[in-house]
Amino acid sequence: MHPGQHAPGGWQGQPQMHDTRVMPPTAPGSYADRIRADQLVPAKRTPPARGWRRALFRASFGLINLGPSPDEIRQAELEARIRGGLRGHYKIGVMGKGGVGKTTVSASIGSVFAELRQDDRVVAIDADTAFGKLGSRVDPKAMGSYWELAADQHLETFADIRSRVGNNAAGLFVLAGEGSPARRRVLDPAIYREATARLDKYFTISIVDCSSTMDTPVTQEVLRDLDALVVVSSPWVDGAAAAGQTLDWLAARNLHSLLQRTVVVLNDSDGHADKRTRGILAQQFAGQGQKVVEVPFDGHLRPGGVIERTAEMAPATRRKFLEIAAALAEHFPTSDDRERGRDRF
Incomplete structure (x- = not known):
C-alpha cells in the first residue's frame, strides 16, 4: 500500500473508532399516545x-x-x-319600578338559561307582593303557590315538586304568586324562605322577580340570598332615575359585592325610546361600573303574552338576552360555598 493511500474501511494505520456516545432516553409514554390526530387531520x-x-x-x-x-x-x-360550569345553585334577582317590563325580563332571562342549560333545572319565582304576573308570562295554568309548597310535608322527589310549579315550552319552571284578589294572602318572609328552601333542593338556577318596592320585608329577605341582580329601567329619564335610586339604595346598605354582579337593562317596552337618550343613559350607568344591556322593542314580548321559546323573539332581542345571561354567568361559582362573596344584609 502506497503512502497516503487509505485502507478499506477507513483504516489509516490507526484502529477504527466506534461512536460510544449515549443517546438520550425517549420520552415516557407509548408510541400511540404520541400520534396526535388533531395535528394530522385538518379540522x-x-x-x-x-x-x-x-x-x-x-x-x-x-x-x-x-x-x-x-x-x-x-x-x-x-x-x-x-353553558359554563356552575357548582351549587345560583340565584338572580330582578328589580325595577312598575311598567318597565321587569316580569318580561325575568321570564326571558329564565327561558334563555332553561334552553341552554338543559342538564340543569331553572325556576322563575314570583316574589312581587303586589299581585305579580310572572305566572301568566310563563304558564297561566300554574296552580301551585308558596303556601301549598311550604305546607307540603311529603316533597321527597322532583315529581312531587313538579306538581307544585308550572312550566313553559323552553323548560322554564315557575312558582307563581298570589294572583287572585278573591283569596288574597300576603306573602311574608317566613313563607318565602320555607318555599324557596324546598326549591333549592331541586333547581340549579332561580330567577326571582322582586317587588318594585325595595323596603318590603320579602324583598329584603330575597336580597339576603342573591348571587346576582338585574335592575330593569325604561330608556327614559324617569325610569332611569328610579333605577339609579335602586342602585343607590343597595350601595347605602353596603351591598357592594352584589352591585359588582349587577346588570342594568334598558328595556324599550313600548318602542318609543329615543336613541340619543338611550345612549346617554347607557353611558351614565356604565360610567358607574355597571354592565349595561339595551333591549329593543319586540312585539313578541307584548304585555300579557306567554313567553314560550326564545326563538319566537326577534333575533336582535334574543341576542340581547343572551348578553344579559352571559354577563350573569360570568359570576357562576366554582365551589359550592353558600357564603361565596355575599354581602351581609
Whole structure:
C-alpha cells in the first residue's frame, strides 16, 4: 500500500473508532399516545348557519365554505359562557319600578338559561307582593303557590315538586304568586324562605322577580340570598332615575359585592325610546361600573303574552338576552360555598 493511500474501511494505520456516545432516553409514554390526530387531520370548518354565507355554501353544494360569520361566532361565545360550569345553585334577582317590563325580563332571562342549560333545572319565582304576573308570562295554568309548597310535608322527589310549579315550552319552571284578589294572602318572609328552601333542593338556577318596592320585608329577605341582580329601567329619564335610586339604595346598605354582579337593562317596552337618550343613559350607568344591556322593542314580548321559546323573539332581542345571561354567568361559582362573596344584609 502506497503512502497516503487509505485502507478499506477507513483504516489509516490507526484502529477504527466506534461512536460510544449515549443517546438520550425517549420520552415516557407509548408510541400511540404520541400520534396526535388533531395535528394530522385538518379540522373541518363549521358551515355557516345563516345569511349569505349559508346561501353560498348551499348553492355550491358545500364546496365553498367560508365558515360562520363574526356575528355567529359572537353568539356561539355567548352561549358557551351561559353553558359554563356552575357548582351549587345560583340565584338572580330582578328589580325595577312598575311598567318597565321587569316580569318580561325575568321570564326571558329564565327561558334563555332553561334552553341552554338543559342538564340543569331553572325556576322563575314570583316574589312581587303586589299581585305579580310572572305566572301568566310563563304558564297561566300554574296552580301551585308558596303556601301549598311550604305546607307540603311529603316533597321527597322532583315529581312531587313538579306538581307544585308550572312550566313553559323552553323548560322554564315557575312558582307563581298570589294572583287572585278573591283569596288574597300576603306573602311574608317566613313563607318565602320555607318555599324557596324546598326549591333549592331541586333547581340549579332561580330567577326571582322582586317587588318594585325595595323596603318590603320579602324583598329584603330575597336580597339576603342573591348571587346576582338585574335592575330593569325604561330608556327614559324617569325610569332611569328610579333605577339609579335602586342602585343607590343597595350601595347605602353596603351591598357592594352584589352591585359588582349587577346588570342594568334598558328595556324599550313600548318602542318609543329615543336613541340619543338611550345612549346617554347607557353611558351614565356604565360610567358607574355597571354592565349595561339595551333591549329593543319586540312585539313578541307584548304585555300579557306567554313567553314560550326564545326563538319566537326577534333575533336582535334574543341576542340581547343572551348578553344579559352571559354577563350573569360570568359570576357562576366554582365551589359550592353558600357564603361565596355575599354581602351581609
